[in-house]
Amino acid sequence: MNEPPYNPDLPQPPHLAAGTADPMAPYLRNRNGRIGYVLLAVLALLLALQWWSNRSELRQLRREMAQRLQTGDTMATESRAIARTVQDDVKELQAKVSVLENKQVEGQSQQLALEQLYQELSRNSDDWALAEIEQVLSTASQQLQLAGNVQGALIALQNADTRLSRSDKPQFITIRRALARDMEKLKALPSVDVTGIALRLDSLISQVDRLPLLSDEKPALPATPAKNHAAAADGKPAPAPAWIGALSDKWQSFSSEMWTEIRQLLRVRTVDTPDALMLSPSQAYYVRENLKLRLLSARLALLSRNENAFRSDLMAAQDTINRYFDTRARQTQSAQTLLKQVQASDLTIEMPTLNESIGAVRNYKSKP
Numbered sequence: 001m002n003e004p005p006y007n008p009d010l011p012q013p014p015h016l017a018a019g020t021a022d023p024m025a026p027y028l029r030n031r032n033g034r035i036g037y038v039l040l041a042v043l044a045l046l047l048a049l050q051w052w053s054n055r056s057e058l059r060q061l062r063r064e065m066a067q068r069l070q071t072g073d074t075m076a077t078e079s080r081a082i083a084r085t086v087q088d089d090v091k092e093l094q095a096k097v098s099v100l101e102n103k104q105v106e107g108q109s110q111q112l113a114l115e116q117l118y119q120e121l122s123r124n125s126d127d128w129a130l131a132e133i134e135q136v137l138s139t140a141s142q143q144l145q146l147a148g149n150v151q152g153a154l155i156a157l158q159n160a161d162t163r164l165s166r167s168d169k170p171q172f173i174t175i176r177r178a179l180a181r182d183m184e185k186l187k188a189l190p191s192v193d194v195t196g197i198a199l200r201l202d203s204l205i206s207q208v209d210r211l212p213l214l215s216d217e218k219p220a221l222p223a224t225p226a227k228n229h230a231a232a233a234d235g236k237p238a239p240a241p242a243w244i245g246a247l248s249d250k251w252q253s254f255s256s257e258m259w260t261e262i263r264q265l266l267r268v269r270t271v272d273t274p275d276a277l278m279l280s281p282s283q284a285y286y287v288r289e290n291l292k293l294r295l296l297s298a299r300l301a302l303l304s305r306n307e308n309a310f311r312s313d314l315m316a317a318q319d320t321i322n323r324y325f326d327t328r329a330r331q332t333q334s335a336q337t338l339l340k341q342v343q344a345s346d347l348t349i350e351m352p353t354l355n356e357s358i359g360a361v362r363n364y365k366s367k368p
Contacts, residue, residue, distance in 0.1 A: 091195035098282070127166070127365065133160045134361045141354040148305035150186055157183045157357065162360055185352045192347060194302060200342050201299045204317075207335050208288050208295070212326045215279040279324070289318045300344075307347040314343050 141158035143149040161179045164172040279287065298313035318339055325332050 009258050035345075065111055073233065074359075103167070126169075129163060129167070130361055130365055133163065134358060134365075136160060137354050137361065142359065144351050144354065146304065148187055148192075151352070153354065154183060154186050157186070157354070160357070161227045173356070175360045176366055178357045182352070182354050182357045189352070193345070197297055197302055197342055197345050200338055201295050201302070204335055204338055204342075205292050205299075207331065208291050211288075211321070211332050211335060212329045213287070213324055214326050215283050215284060277336070285319065287324050294320065305347060310347060314339065318343075 117264075136156050137160060140153040144153040157179050161176055161183075162177055164179075197234075294317040295315050298310050298317065301309035301313060318336070321327070321332065321336060321339070327333065327336070
């Protein structure tokens with residue numbers, strides 16, 4: 001059995017009283033000494049294990065610290081590179097931002113200038129539109145009075161009314177009313193077929209070179225006698241040999257040709273202008289060209305609505321035809337008929353003015 005260790009402070013049993021020798025004391029002391037050694041050995045082993053464990057942990061910690069320091073250095077290097085890149089990017093961005101700021105300032109100044117210009121335009125757009133309309137109406141009025149350009153004046157009035165209608169301002173109602181009245185006046189005018197008259201004059205000009213002159217008149221060709229083998233008036237055929245009929249036909253043809261030649265030897269005509277029969281080829285050329293010039297001048301007078309010049313040129317052309325050209329020829333008679341049709345055209349149309357529309361525009365502009 002195990003006995004408790006000896007403790008001098010505890011009460012001793014009777015057989016271990018003072019002065020009595022214990023036979024177990026040496027054994028107990030040896031045993032206690034061995035236990036102490038074992039405890040010391042165990043403690044030393046534990047301390048050694050603890051030391052070894054701490055050393056291993058410290059070594060592992062050092063390796064981890066070294067790896068972390070190396071990783072930190074790498075990351076620091078990369079961070080420095082990234083920082084330099086970021087600094088460069090920041091500098092570049094700052095430069096771009098400064099450029100953008102300058103452009104923004106410039107854009108703002110341009111926007112302010114455009115706004116001012118737009119305000120000026122919006123204030124003066126009506127004045128400019130009215131000034132342009134006034135100029136167009138003045139030009140159309142001049143063309144209407146000088147050339148009788150009714151269609152051009154109508155187009156000018158319609159364009160002016162369309163432009164005023166876009167603004168949709170009640171202040172322009174008075175001007176639009178004046179424009180409407182002038183348009184009604186122009187639409188009520190009788191129409192003159194200027195194009196048709198001009199085409200007739202062009203046709204006359206193209207026929208001048210084919211009109212025969214008195215000086216270049218040629219003898220008329222003999223008419224071919226019609227063969228008539230009919231017999232007497234009672235309608236019964238006369239019995240005759242064939243050779244007699246052939247001989248009769250030849251005699252009639254010969255006698256007709258001889259009579260025609262004899263008639264051409266002497267001809268009597270009454271001519272009011274004897275000098276027309278003695279025109280040389282060059283003079284005949286100038287006669288035709290002068291007639292063309294007269295007709296062209298009449299055409300220009302027609303387009304410019306100059307009726308006096310138009311009538312004068314037509315009369316001169318008619319006089320030239322009657323004086324130098326053969327009025328018995330079919331071509332000459334056709335030309336005279338066409339010329340009379342042109343002379344019968346009426347150009348006496350009093351053109352209205354556009355003063356009412358122009359006055360309405362000027363009155364509006366003169367208002368404060």
